[in-house]
Amino acid sequence: METPPSSEKDFFDVFHHISGEIDAIKAGEQRDPQSEKERVHELICFVEDHADEINEDGTILHQFLRDARRADNCPPEVLNTVLGKLPEAILMNFSGAVPLLEFIRRRSKKMVRVVIEFMAQDMKKRNLASLATLTFGFAETWFEENEQNPDTIEAGREIIQAAFNFNDKPNELLPVNIDLLEILVNLASPEMLFKSNNELSPLEQVLRFDLCLSDPDRQLALVRLILDKCPNSIHDLVTKEVRLQPWKANNSLHQPEYSVYRWHIATRESWHNQHLRQMNASTPTQVGPPDRLATSEIASERGLGGTQPKPGMMLKGLMTASYTRIPSSSPSFDADRPAKPSILKPSHPPTIMDQPSVSEGRGKEGQVSRRPLLRNGGLTNGRKPKEIRFTKQDVEAADKASDEICKELGVRFLRSTVFHNDETRNAFREIDTEIQRFFGNNEQHYYFAMDTAKEYRDMTENQVRNYFGKRDHYHTLRHVFLQPATILLENDQKTPHGSSRYTDHLQFFNWFREWGVRKIFKVVVFDGDHPHRDEEVEKALAGFVRGKKKYPSFDVEILDWHKEDLCPEVIQTATPQVRELHLHWSGRNSVLRGWSEPEGLPALEYLQKVYIYYTVPSIEESRIRKNIESFTRRMKQPRRRPVKMGQANQNSTSTKAPVQMQSSRQSMLVQAHEHFDDYKSLPTIQIVDVGTVTPTGAAGPDRAAGSASESVEQPWFKYVEEFVSIIPTPEELPDYDFKNPHLRRVRVALIDDGVDLFSKSMRCLESRFLEGRSFDQTPDGPNPVYSSVSGHGTFMAKTILRICPFADIIPYRLKTVRDASSNRRVPDASSAAKAIKAAIEQDVDIISMSWTIRNDNKKISGATLMELRNVVSACEGTGSQCRRIPIMFCAASDDGIQGRSQHGDRGEFPREINNAKVFCIGAADPHGQVWPEVTDQNGLNYLFPGVDIKDVFEGDSHDSDTISEALGSQISDLVTRNGRTGSSVATALAAGLAALLIHCTKLGHYYTNAWKGPDTRRKETITQQFVDQIATYEGMQNALDNLSSGSRSGTKYANPSKDFACAIQDLRQYDVQGGAANNLPQSLKPIATLCRNLCRI
Template sequence: MTFIHPSMSGLPNDRERELTRRQTGDKEPSSPTGDDSDSFEEDEKDEEEDDDDLRPPQDPVKVAFDEILEQIKNKELKLGRSEERKKFFHRYEKYLEERIGEKKNLLHVLAYYEGSANISMKSLVTQLCKKYPKEYARLLVAKDDTGSENNPLYAAITRKNFRLVAYLCENKEGSQTVTTAIETALAMSCGERGENCLHAAIRSKMPAQTAISLIRLTNDETLKAQDSKGFTPLHYAVEYERCTDSQFDVVKTLIECGDSALDKLGNKPDYFSVYRYHENTHERAFKTTKPNVKAMAEKEKERVPPVREEDLRRPDGLNKKGMEPDKLDPRPEALQQRPRTQREGPHSLKDERKPGDLARPQRRDTDTNSPVEPNGPPHNGYLHAPSQGGPVMAGKEAPHNDSLNPGVRFSKETPKRESSVARSRRVEEPEVTEESAEKIRELLQLHYLRTRSPETAASRLYGKNPNAKHICFDYLGAPSKVNPEEFKDSFEHVKLDSVLQYVAFSNLEVRPAPEFPYSLDNPVEAEGKGRCDMMFFFEWLRQDKGVKRILKVIVEDLDTPAHSDEAIEKTLEGFNVEILDWRKTDLCPETMYTSSSKLREIYLRWSGNNAVLRSWSEPDGLRRFEDLEKVHLHVKQDLETSMRTKKNIDKFCERLNSSTPTIEQTRAVPTPDEQPTISVKPSKIIRVSRIEQDGQHERLLTMNLAASPGEIKQEQTLQPHRWLTCMDEFREMIQNVWSWSMKQKLQQQNDLQKPVEIALIDDGIDVLQPRLRGKISDGKSFDFGDKGANRIRSHWISERGHGTVMAKNIARICPMAKIYVIKLETHFDHKEQKSRIGARSAADAIDAAVDRKVQIISMSWTIAQPSTSDEKERLDTAIRRAISAGILLFCSSADKGLHQDNDYPAASNPSKMFRIGAAKANGNAWDWVPNITNLDFIIPGHEVAEKALLDDDPSQTFQPQTGSSVATALGAGLAALIICCVQLAAIHTQMNQQVDTPTAVTVSDLREVKRHDGMKAAFGAIGTSMESQNKFVEVWRVFDKAAKEMRVLEKERRLGVVAALAPKFVRNYGM
C-alpha cells in the first residue's frame, strides 16, 4: 500500500489513485450514480489488508518454537546424527532459554503441546539434556506465569503427557546438575493446590511403573511434603478409588523410599494420618454406593422400555439367568454387583447374596464420582478403550450430552470418534478391587506396627481412639497363678485389634487347669512333664478377642518345667509371629520353624552346650528362615572357659552366614537336554548379638561383610558401616607412620611438631579405660556439683559414660590426636530420663578450649536456646570467640525426628560450625535426624559398635551406640586425621627438600586445612554420595587404596603414600 505523507495537501490525482489501486488490488470505484452494493464490503476488505501490513513482526522466539513443534508433529526432528544436531542447534541454540507468552520456555511449550509425545520429542529432550545440561537444568525448574506457576514437569504430569514426563526425567549421561534439577523440579510447589509433582502424579493416576520410576528420583522431603489440605503423596496414593492391583506397588515404593509421610497428618478438623485417610475414603466410597445405584436404576427404568417376563424365559421354563421368574432379583444389576467388604466395623455393608457368590467392586470415575459398571461402559458417557499409546493414562472424550449437540445422538454402536492425541494419552483404567484395598490397608497397618512405638502407632491407626482399642497385650509382672474364668471376666471389656504389635506374658500357671478342647494331639501322658499353660492365653486371644496376627511374642519360660515343644507349636500356630522371644533355654529350631516360618528376629537362651549352637546353625536350623535378620544370643557361662565359649560362638556366626548350595531347576523332571544347575544362592547376613547372663549388656558380634550385587545397589554400600571398617584399617597403618615420623630428628617448624589437640566438651571421661591411655593431654571441670556441697566433680570421671564413649570414637579414627577433656555441669532429669546441660557451663567450657588453643572442639550434645538474654549472649560470645580463633567446631544435630532443629550450639552460627547428623549403615540419614539440608555432613551414628582389639578381654561387652553424638565424635576424629595427614605430608616435603615442587604440601597448606572453609573443602574432596544430597562422606574413596598400599610397604616408604594422599585435602589441589 502506498502511504501519503501528512505534509502533502489536496486530493490525489487520477494517476495517483490508479497506482494505489494496483498495489492493494482495489477496483475502480463506482460512480455516484452507479450500482455500489459491493462497495462497502470491498472497503472493509481493504482496511483488513491495511491492518495486516501495519501488524508488528512476529516474536522470533515464538516462531522458532512453532517451527520446532511442527518438526515434532511431522516426526522430522531426528538428532541422532551429528550433522543434524549441528544444523538444528545452529538454528535454535540462541532461543533455548528464551520465553514466550506467560513466561513459557521451550520445555513448557512441549508440556502444553496438544499433540502426542513421539520419537522426535524424545530426541530433542535427550539432546538438550546431553548437550546443554546446565541450560536444561534451568529450564526444568523454571515456572511459567499461567496463574498456577507450573514447572514443565508439573505441567506435563497434570496434562497426562506421561511419555514426556519419562523423557524429561531421563538422565542417561548421569549429570549431577541434571539429577539435582530433576529432584528439585519434583519437589517444587506448583499449582493451586500447593502440591509437588509427586502429588500431581498420584492424583492423575499415572501408570504404576512410570510413577514408581518417578518416586525413586525423589528425596524424603518431596515424599513427605504436604499440599494445601495437609496431605502427602502417600495420602492420595492410598485413596480407595485408586486401590488397583498395580497401586499396591506404588504405595510400597513410596514407603520404601522414605516413610516419613506416615507421620504426617492432614489439616483440621480430621487430622487424618495416611492409614485413617485410607479407611475414611473406603467408608465414604461405600456410603455413596447406595444412592448412586438407586438414581442410576431410576434413570435406566425411564430410558429402557420394560422387559417382558416371557422374553427372559428359556424353553425349560427358566429365565435367561437360569432362575424361575418369581426368583428374579428385583434389584438393579449394578446393585447386585455391589462389592462385599471383607472388613469389620461401621463401614461394612451387608450383602443379600448367598455365601460364596463372587463380587466385583464398582469402579468410580475420580472426577465425576459417578459409578461405573465393572463390565460395561461408564454411565457418564466417557469412552474407555485399550491402550493405543503405551504406558499413559486414560484421556476423556466429551460427555454424550444431547443438549450440547442438538440433533446429534451417540449410540453404543456409533461412539464419537476420539482424536489420536486422546488415544495416545490414555490406557484402560485399572479396576479398583476390594482385594487391592485390603492389601494396601494391611501394608500400612503392619508398617506402623513394625516401625513405630505403641503410642505413635495407636494414634496413627485410631486417632483419638474413642473405642479404646489396644494393639498390645502386656501381662508381664502379673500374679503367677491365674484362674481362667476370673481372667476372662476381668478382661472381658478389653478390645484388641486383630493384629497386635506384641504380647508379653510372665511365667504363669493356670489353676485350675481348664479342659482344653484345643490341647495337644495326644493326651498328656504321665511322663510328659512339659507345661502347656500358655495355650490357654493364646487361645483366649484367638477365640475370645479375635486376634489373627501377633508381630512379637515375649514369654517367660525359664522355670522348670518349661513348656513342651509341642505346646509351643500349638500356642503360636497361625499367628505369623515375626519376632520371637520365648525365653526357654535351648529352644528347638524345628519348633521355632513350625511355630512361624516368617521370623525376622529371634531371641535365644543358650545353655553353653555347643551341640545346640551347631543345631541352630545347620541348614535345617535357623538358616531355613528366609526373612531372618537378627539373632540375640543370651549366653550362660557353663562348663567351658570364656575363650572356648567365644570360639564356639564365632564358629556359630560363621556357619549361620555361610551360603547354602541350592539346585536351580524349573521342572520336576529335566528333559534330556536340560541338567539341574547347582549354584550358591547369595544370602543376606544374619546379625548376631551376644547378651550376657545379666541381660544388661548386648554386644554386636557380626557385621555384613558380604552382600550380593543386588543388595549392594540397594544398600548403597558394600557392607554396613563400611565407613568404620575402612577407617579402622587406615588407622592401623597411619599411626605407625606417625610414630616413625615423630622419632626422626629433624629441624621441624613448631607447627609440625605439635600433635592435633581436640577439646572434648562432655560429662567427663573414664581415664582408666585402656583405649584412652596416652590419649588424654589434660582436662578441666566446670561441674561444681550440688549447691552448698563445696565440691568439684573431676573431669576424669564420666557421670553417665557418655563422654567416655565419645572419646573412644575420636581416638578410634585419629589415635595420634590428644584429647583435652572439659567437663560440663550436668543435672539428670528423672522425668525426661536424660542429662541437662547448663548454658553458662557450656560457655565457660568453650572459653576454656579457646584459652587452651586447641584446633578442634567436639560437642556431642545440644541444648535449647538459652531462656534468658544474658545466658544467650554469654554463649554466643564464647562461640564467636572460638570462631575468631580459627577453631574447628563440631556439634550434633538434635535427634528430634520431624521437629525443627534450632538448638544450640549449632543455631548460634550455623555457617561457621560443622553440624553433623547420624547416618545408617547404608549411608542414608538416621530416621531421627532432622532436615538433612540443614546439616553439613552425615557420618555413621546408627548402631556403631566398638572394634574389638587383640588385647581385649574376651568377656568384655561392647554395646552398639546410636545417635548424632556418636557421628559428631567420629567427624571430629576425621578432621583431626586429615590434619595429621597434611602434617605428615609437610614433614615429608621438608625431609626430601621438595618445598619448591608444585604439588608439595607445606606448612601453609597445614594452616589452610585447619580453617573452617579449608576443612569443609577437604571433607567434600573425599567424596559424598548423591543419594544423601552430598552429605554422607564416603571415606573409602580415598583411604581404602592408601591403606592397602601401606600394608605392603616398609615404615619408611609408607610416609610417601600419605604424602601423595594429602594434596587431596588441600583446597588448592582438590581431587
C-alpha cells in the first residue's frame, strides 16, 4: 500500500471535495436526475483515485463518523467505492472509533446496511476475522511512524456485541435489522460469538421472547445460524447476576445459573406474567398514564436499570394495553465508552387487541386496514411511534415461534451430549444431571435404555404399556438401547390358530412412534443369536415397508446395530443422516470391499466416523490388520457431495427455510455457507479399529457347585402369610380414600441394584411398583432401574411384598465399584447418598438398604463419605420447611470371623449416617439365633430370619447354585438351592414387616372412622396421631420390641408368630359369615386391636 500523503491539507481537501459533491448531488437530484447520475459517476471516479487517503485522524470512512448527515446523503455507489478502495478501514481504530462499530452504536441504518452488504459480497476476504488481520497488518506499518498501536483484533467481537445489544435506543428492539444480523453472524468467527464474562451472549440476546413478538418468523433462523457457527453456545449459562422477576419469586427455580433453554422460557413467562398482573389489576372505568417504575428485576452486575409496568391502562380482550420501549437514560454518544447492553422492559404492557384499534381505518368492502408498522423502527412514513401495539394474533404467533425455538434448543442440546471426541468418549458424565440443568424438568424422559447385560424373555405388552406408556417421552430421544426381548402381545391379538402372539424388542420402535417420539439420535440394538432381516431394520428405523415409506423415519445419527456384516444399502435406507456408524464385522474381506465401494458407505453424505468391531483368533491377526488398513485407505478417498449442504441443514430440526428471502440477501447467505462449509467435497471418514484378537483354546471359568440339600421353610412365615391372606385389601373397603395421607399405601424405597420388573415372576407384582430412579451412571446415562444385575434387588423386592403385598415399592438403583481388597463390587457411596436423598424427597415411609459400606475404605474419598454421612441432615430442613425422615433399615455386614479380626470395631454405613436413626438388622437361623457370619453381633437392633429364605414366586431367572459375586459381599448373599442366606434378606423381611404394621394401623384408622355402632371401641380405636406415631423410628421400635423375643447373643429376635396367631384366630370367626371382606367394618376390629397391643396404647 502507498504511503499516505504527508500533508494534512491533501487529505482534508479530498474529503472537502467529496462532501461538497454529496451536498450538490442531494440538492440537485430532484431537478435533473440524468445530470446527477453523471455527477455521481464523476464522484466515483474521484473517489477511485483518492479513497485510500489517510492521516492520523483516520480514513475518509472515519470522516463520515464526524458528519452523519453527509453519510446519510452519500449515494450507496460512492460508499461502496470508498469501501472497495480500502476495506480495512471498516475495522480501523482511530481515536477509539471503529467505523462499523460506531455506525451500529449510533443506529446509522443506511451506513450499517451498506457496510455489511459490502462485506457480504466477498465473505472469504471481507469477513470480520480477515479484515481484522488485514487491519492489524496495516496498523503495524502505518502507525510505526505515528507512535500508535491500536488494538484491532477484538474489533469483531465488539461489533457483534454492539449489534446484539438490544433496546439501547427508544422504540427500537434491534440496533441492526435482523436480516443484517444474519449476515453478521456469517461474517463472524466462532470466537466472536462466544460468551464473555457475565454479559448476555448473542445467542442469549436473540432468545429473548421480545424478539418472538418483533419478528417471529426470522428469530428461529437467526438462532440456528448462531448455533451452526458456534455450537458450544448451547451450553452457555445465564449467570446469577441476571434475574427475571418470576424466577426471583419462585424459590424452586432459584439457582446460580440457567441454561439458554430455561432463559428463553423465563423471558416468555416474564412477559406473560407482567400482562396477567396488569389484566388483574386494571379496571374498565379508569385509564391512567403509564408510570415509570423501580429498577428492573433484570439487571447485570454492571448496574443496568430498567422499568417495570404498573397498572393503569384499560384492558380489552384477554390481555393488556400497549407496549412502549423506554429510552436509555443517557442517549448521548461517547466514543471512548463501549455501549452497555440494556434489557427490554415495558413501561406498560402491550395491547392484545381482539377488535380494530382507533388508529385502524376501513378499507374496501368494509375490511379492516391496519397501518403498516416497522417492528424495528417507526411507521412507514418515517415518523417514530410512541408505542408499539400487538394484536392477539401477534402473541399467538410469538408463542408458536417460541415453541419451535424450544424444540430447536432441545434437539441441539441432546445432540451435543451424544457427539464427543475420542478423548472424552469414555469420560464419566452424569447425563441426568446435564439434562436436568438444561431442561429443568423432572417429568419428561429423554432417553430409553434397557440393561445391556440382560435379556428380557418374559415381557408382556400390558407390562410395557403400564410402565413405559405412562411416561412423558420427549419428542427427541438422546439414545435408545434395546436388548433381545420376547414380548407377549395382548389377548385380542391371536394367530389364526388361536394361540398367543409374540413379538420382540423391535416392537419398541412402533411404540416410540405411538408415544410421540419423532427423532432418535443414537440407536444401539443387540440383535441376539438370530438377527433380524434387512427389511425389519429398515421398517424399524425409517418406516419402510416393502420398499414404500409407511411410517416416519427417526433420522438416526449414530447407529450401532449388533448384526454382523450389515448391508450398506440397508444403512443408506434406514439411516441416510447417520454421522457415526458402529459396524460388526465377521472377518470377511468381501464385506469390507462392499462397505468401501463408492456407492456404499462413502455415499452417506453426513458420515464422519466408522467403528469396526470384530473378534478373530490370533492366527489370523496379520491378514486381518492388512485388510483393515486397505479398507481405511479406500474409505479416506475424496468424496463428492451429492447435494449442497445449504439445501438441508443437518444441524437443525427442519430442512425447510423458515422464511422467504430476497434473492440478493439469499445469495449473500449462500456465499457465507460456501465460505464456512466446503461445498466441493464431503468430510473425510475416520476409521476406528476396535477389534479384539483372542488366543486360541481359551476356556471359560469353571462354576462351583452349590449345596444340594433341601431346606425347610421356617414357621416364622406361617402366621404372617396366613394373616396377610385373610385380611381385606384396601380395594375391598367401601369409600377407602387412597389420597388421604393417613390411608394411602405404604411406600417403601428399595435402594439396591435394581429390580427385574419384566421377569415372569414379577407379573403378579408389577402393579405394586412405582417409577424409581437409577444412580448407576454410565457415559450414556444411568442403567435402567427396572433391571437388576445379579437379581439381588429383585429378591429383596419380592421378600418385602411377600410380607406386605399391599405396599408400593419405589426402586432406586445403586452404582457399584470394585473393592480393591476383596476384588468384589460394592455400593458407590456417592450414588447411595443421592438415592437416600431422592427417597426422602419422594416422601416414602420406609427405606430398605440391604448393603453396607465400610468407613475405613481408603478408596472412597473423604468428601464422598462426608456426603453420605450428612445426607439426612441436608434433607431435614428446619421450621416450616422441616421434612419427615422415613424409617430406615440397613443390613449388618456378613464377613464372619475373618471380618471381625481384620476390621475390629470399624464403622459402617448406612448405620453411621448423622441424625439418622437406622435399624441395623442381622440374619437369624431357624432357631432365632444370630447367624455366625454376621460380623458385628453386638451392634444389631434386631434379628430377622435370614438363612435359606426361599423365593415363593415362580420363575426367578436369577436362581443359581452359586454364591452371587456380581455385587460382592457388601450387597449380596449366599445363594444355594435351599434359598438365600444373609443379613440383606433379613433386612428386607424387616422392611416388609414394618410396612405391614403401618398398613394395619391405616386399616384400623379406617375402621375407627367407619364404625357406626356403640362407642365402646377403646381397645381398638386408631386415631390419626397413632398412624403418625408408628411411622416414626420410636413408634416402630416400640412395636418391634413388643413382638420380639430374646436370643443368646442378647439381640432381640423379631417373632410376630404369637401376636399374629391371636389376630388370625379372631379373623377366622368371620369365615362362617362369608369372610372378613363381607363383614366390614367390624371384621377389621382384630387388626386394630393387634396394632394397639403391639404399641401398648
